[in-house]
Amino acid sequence: QVQLVESGGGVVQPGGSLRLSCAASGFTFSPYGMHWVRQAPGKGLEWVAFIRYDGLYKYYTDSVKGRFTISRDNSKNTLSLHMNSLRPEDTAVYFCARDNTGEQPYYFDYWGQGTPVTVSS
C-alpha cells in the first residue's frame, strides 16, 4: 500500500535551517507530482510547495519563496524540503502528500503522518 513517511522535524532557532524528508513506498514514485503542506498549531492547512514528477518544475507559496527548496530523488523514492532562514511563523506540522498526477497539481490523494517543526529561541 502507498506509504509516505516524513522525517527530519525538530526544534530550530530563528534564522536556522532544517531539511525534511519524505520516504515513499508502495507505489512507483517517479510519475507523480509531490507536495508539502503544513499546519500551524491550532490552525488550518496551508499548501507550501509542489514539485513536478521529473523535478524540473517547482512552485511555492509566497511566504516561503527564496527560503524553502523542494526537491526529489526518484532513484531513492524520496522527497525533500530544505528550509532556510526559518521564522517562528514556520512552526507547524509538515505533511508530504502525493498528487494524483505528475505535471500539474490536481489533488492530494495520499498523505503522510507529518513531522513537527518548531522555530523558537
Added chain:
Amino acid sequence: QTVVTQEPSFSVSPGGTVTLTCVLNSGSVSTSHYPSWYQQTPGQPPRTLIYGTDTRCSGVPARFSGSILGDKAALTITGAQADDESDYYCVLYLGNGISVFGGGTKLAVL
C-alpha cells in the same frame, strides 16, 4: 492576494443535511479550479473526500457529494452521522502550479 473562504463553523443534526462552501475572493469557482475536499480529525492527517469538483474517492460514503453552487464550490453531507464531526477543507488550483486551501470549516454534529 488570493483568499479562499469557508464558513468557520457549522452544525448539523444527526441525519440532517449540511452544505459547506468554498469561495474565491478573486471571482467565481469553476471546474477549472479542480475543487477538492478533505476531512481532518485532530492529530490525524487529512483524508481526501472529493476531487475534480464532484468525484468521491474510493471508500468515501455516498452521503458526501461535491458540486459547484453558483459561484462557489460546495460539499454536501446528506444524512450526517456523528463521526462526520471533523474539520473540512477545500483546495482550489489557481494555475501556474499554485494551490490554495480554504480556511476550513469545523463541523459539529449535535
